[in-house]
Amino acid sequence: MRLLIVEDEKRLAVSLARGLTAEGFAVDVVHDGLEGLHRASEGGYDLVILDIMLPGMSGYRVCSNLRAAGHEVPILMLTAKDGEYDEAEGLDTGADDYLTKPFSYVVLVARVRALLRRRGAGTAAPVLTVGSLRIDTAARRVIRGEDEVALTAKEFAVLEQLALRAGQVVSKAEILEHVWDFAYDGDPNIVEVYISTLRRKLGATAIRTVRGAGYRLEAA
DSSP, rough: EEEEEEESSHHHHHHHHHHHHOOOOOHHHHOEEEEEEEHOOOOOOOOEESSSSSSSSOOHHHHHHHHHHTOOOEEEEEEOOOOOHHHHHHHHHOSSSEEESSOOOOHHHHHHHHHHHHHHTTTTTTTEEEETTTETTTTTOOOOOOOOOOOOHHHHOOOOOOHHHHSOOOOOHHHHHHHHHHOSSSSSTTTHHHHHHHHHHTTTTSSSEEEEEEEEEOOO
């Protein structure tokens, strides 16, 4: 899943991005409200982490403009302020949750996952079943037959993208876009490395290579 962080405290933004990337998310970061509004308006994000005190445009205005334009992406607001009025104002503009600085990183991740689960409720089953594979997207667990398969965060993210379109071809570019991010400029063959690892753990025939097109997860 792809997250957008709009935060002008660069050290905090970088720290959050590194942590969330390690959790398996693809993360983009901007430091200005206007740029944040532009990027979020383009769509493609599953959640926005939005600071309130921003240069160019406040987080309140970014949030209200997104909602006025019909964008329903979950928004988690961050602020150094506190008090009921500030929280009410943030929620009244359309934010889904609110976290006051300083905050626990563990709490932030829990809030992010809760918002993503809430967004997915009613639109996608939290457990994806493909043949003998059961992929619990909420608990981030993979069961093959009766056995649990231990996957890293990135391995799980690649498998999840394939499982969401099981039986269909998913291109290498699509996997890079959803599991890494727009700014990834490393070796695109990193996808092949993760596909190879997943085959070792799930079975050689679980993921088919469609030459020149991508990969397909098939029911065993």
